[in-house]
Amino acid sequence: MQTDSALARELRHHYLFCALTDAQQARLLATATARRLAAGEPLFSHGDAAAQFFLLRSGCVKLYRLSPEGDEKVMRLIRPAQTFAESILFMDAPRYPVSGEAVEAAELVAFDRGTFLGILQESFATCQAVMAQMTRRIQAHWDEIETLALQNSRYRVVHYLLGLVPSDARGRFTVTLPTRKVVIAAHVAVTPETLSRTLRSLTDEGLIEVAGDEVTVSDVDRLRRHMH
Amino acid sequence: MQTDSALARELRHHYLFCALTDAQQARLLATATARRLAAGEPLFSHGDAAAQFFLLRSGCVKLYRLSPEGDEKVMRLIRPAQTFAESILFMDAPRYPVSGEAVEAAELVAFDRGTFLGILQESFATCQAVMAQMTRRIQAHWDEIETLALQNSRYRVVHYLLGLVPSDARGRFTVTLPTRKVVIAAHVAVTPETLSRTLRSLTDEGLIEVAGDEVTVSDVDRLRRHMH
DNA sequence: CGCCGCCCTTGACGGCCATCAAGGCGCACA
DNA sequence: TGTGCGCCTTGATGGCCGTCAAGGGCGGCG
Numbered sequence: 001m002q003t004d005s006a007l008a009r010e011l012r013h014h015y016l017f018c019a020l021t022d023a024q025q026a027r028l029l030a031t032a033t034a035r036r037l038a039a040g041e042p043l044f045s046h047g048d049a050a051a052q053f054f055l056l057r058s059g060c061v062k063l064y065r066l067s068p069e070g071d072e073k074v075m076r077l078i079r080p081a082q083t084f085a086e087s088i089l090f091m092d093a094p095r096y097p098v099s100g101e102a103v104e105a106a107e108l109v110a111f112d113r114g115t116f117l118g119i120l121q122e123s124f125a126t127c128q129a130v131m132a133q134m135t136r137r138i139q140a141h142w143d144e145i146e147t148l149a150l151q152n153s154r155y156r157v158v159h160y161l162l163g164l165v166p167s168d169a170r171g172r173f174t175v176t177l178p179t180r181k182v183v184i185a186a187h188v189a190v191t192p193e194t195l196s197r198t199l200r201s202l203t204d205e206g207l208i209e210v211a212g213d214e215v216t217v218s219d220v221d222r223l224r225r226h227m228h
Numbered sequence: 229m230q231t232d233s234a235l236a237r238e239l240r241h242h243y244l245f246c247a248l249t250d251a252q253q254a255r256l257l258a259t260a261t262a263r264r265l266a267a268g269e270p271l272f273s274h275g276d277a278a279a280q281f282f283l284l285r286s287g288c289v290k291l292y293r294l295s296p297e298g299d300e301k302v303m304r305l306i307r308p309a310q311t312f313a314e315s316i317l318f319m320d321a322p323r324y325p326v327s328g329e330a331v332e333a334a335e336l337v338a339f340d341r342g343t344f345l346g347i348l349q350e351s352f353a354t355c356q357a358v359m360a361q362m363t364r365r366i367q368a369h370w371d372e373i374e375t376l377a378l379q380n381s382r383y384r385v386v387h388y389l390l391g392l393v394p395s396d397a398r399g400r401f402t403v404t405l406p407t408r409k410v411v412i413a414a415h416v417a418v419t420p421e422t423l424s425r426t427l428r429s430l431t432d433e434g435l436i437e438v439a440g441d442e443v444t445v446s447d448v449d450r451l452r453r454h455m456h
Numbered sequence: 457c458g459c460c461g462c463c464c465t466t467g468a469c470g471g472c473c474a475t476c477a478a479g480g481c482g483c484a485c486a
Numbered sequence: 487t488g489t490g491c492g493c494c495t496t497g498a499t500g501g502c503c504g505t506c507a508a509g510g511g512c513g514g515c516g
Contacts, residue, residue, distance in 0.1 A: 065370070065378070067374075067379065073374055073377040075370060087366050089359070090356065090360040090362075091363060097366075097367050097370050124348075124355070127355045128318065131355075131362065132318045132319075134318075134359065134366065135317075135318040135362070138325075138362065138365060138369065139315070141369035141370075141373065142293070142303060142325050142326060142369075145369065145376065146293045146295075146301055146303075148376040148377055148417075149301040149376055149417035150295040150301050151295065189378075
């Protein structure tokens with residue numbers, strides 16, 4: 001991968017890479033590759049042998065699984081500056097545990113597993129960063145499992161909307177849905193029809209206003225309390 | 229904690245601790261404490277400040293969350309020789325992300341967070357073991373999220389039963405449910421009534437036979453195929 | 457031995473949400 | 487400007503599964 005000082009700077013600000021020495025960063029980039037994906041283009045499939053993990057620089061990628069019947073569950077929506085698929089680093093026989101596909105044109109960097117493992121061995125600080133990151137991921141999973149198991153679809157939609165609102169926001173606040181509603185529906189584990197109906201009923205109750213992919217929460221605190 | 233050669237031997241066979249030197253193991257045990265819990269006794273609550281993680285030596289512990297309405301979801305059932313709550317190691321402000329409670333009388337060892345972090349710093353092999361363990365946990369979470377989002381209750385029950393069957397088992401095979409059915413129901417995210425009805429319909433179809441907490445799968449491969 | 461309590465089972469009922477179907481709207485393209 | 491195609495919305499219907507209620511089995515304890 002050719003040198004790219006903008007990328008080097010991005011890495012310096014990323015929790016996973018900020019503890020690397022210049023030499024380590026250079027080694028990592030020497031075995032990294034840049035990738036561009038068109039909207040809808042697949043990156044890897046569930047079960048594929050894996051030797052790389054990724055940093056998204058622009059665009060949007062979904063990680064998802066399909067049921068045998070073809071129903072899709074979006075496990076995670078990746079936004080720029082996020083890394084994903086790090087967990088293939090520590091598998092004995094590394095295989096992607098989900099499928100990945102661009103939902104809009106995307107630029108990303110693919111890092112080499114072996115190179116990064118070698119760097120980890122030299123850098124406890126980076127080890128810690130990786131483990132902290134995996135811990136956050138696990139926490140998010142607990143939350144999602146709880147939400148899926150204990151809450152209904154209306155709650156999940158509200159929870160998702162509130163997740164788009166900064167935690168310090170108050171009063172009226174407008175968020176932009178990160179992608180098409182059909183993808184969001186697959187993310188909160190409902191059908192597009194149910195998502196549409198839920199947004200309508202929230203609108204009818206005066207809790208939100210919807211205009212295309214812009215959703216305005218009339219009163220953030222009220223919506224937070226509303227999660228009944 | 230007083231020296232306990234049986235425990236020391238157990239640790240030598242545990243993936244998390246087998247790479248420790250004798251001196252490291254001694255340091256770890258010097259700050260560890262033994263705990264005994266009666267059936268139903270709580271160990272920690274969701275949100276508690278956390279300075280220890282645990283190894284279960286005997287009995288059974290459930291990790292769970294409660295919804296505001298009081299509904300319970302069992303996130304994990306811990307069996308002897310398993311560790312849990314390791315993820316508090318890497319949090320900035322460590323708090324247990326779930327509640328833990330003995331479902332039957334249990335003996336466990338509580339390890340000190342700070343001591344273990346110090347040892348990690350010296351031992352990349354143990355770091356790797358921890359990361360590999362977290363990776364397995366994350367995989368299990370993907371599977372559970374997929375199952376909750378895309379599959380119905382019947383599938384989840386069958387999936388749970390098959391999870392109790394060794395992967396190399398064929399033909400007729402009998403498993404023992406690890407705990408009361410009401411806990412298992414909270415684990416597969418159904419009500420006890422639905423679990424009961426599902427087991428009945430599987431029985432009526434000749435797929436399993438139920439006798440108390442013993443479930444005999446008539447034909448393991450047939451049941452595996454059956455998860456349509 | 458008899459009583460009680462807990463766990464599990466079974467039945468009746470209802471609500472949530474998926475499915476099927478149709479129609480509106482915006483956008484690309486001719 | 488007309489046409490076609492996605493995406494989203496809205497309506498009608500039905501099934502899964504949760505809720506409520508009652509009853510049976512079993513172990514603990516007096």
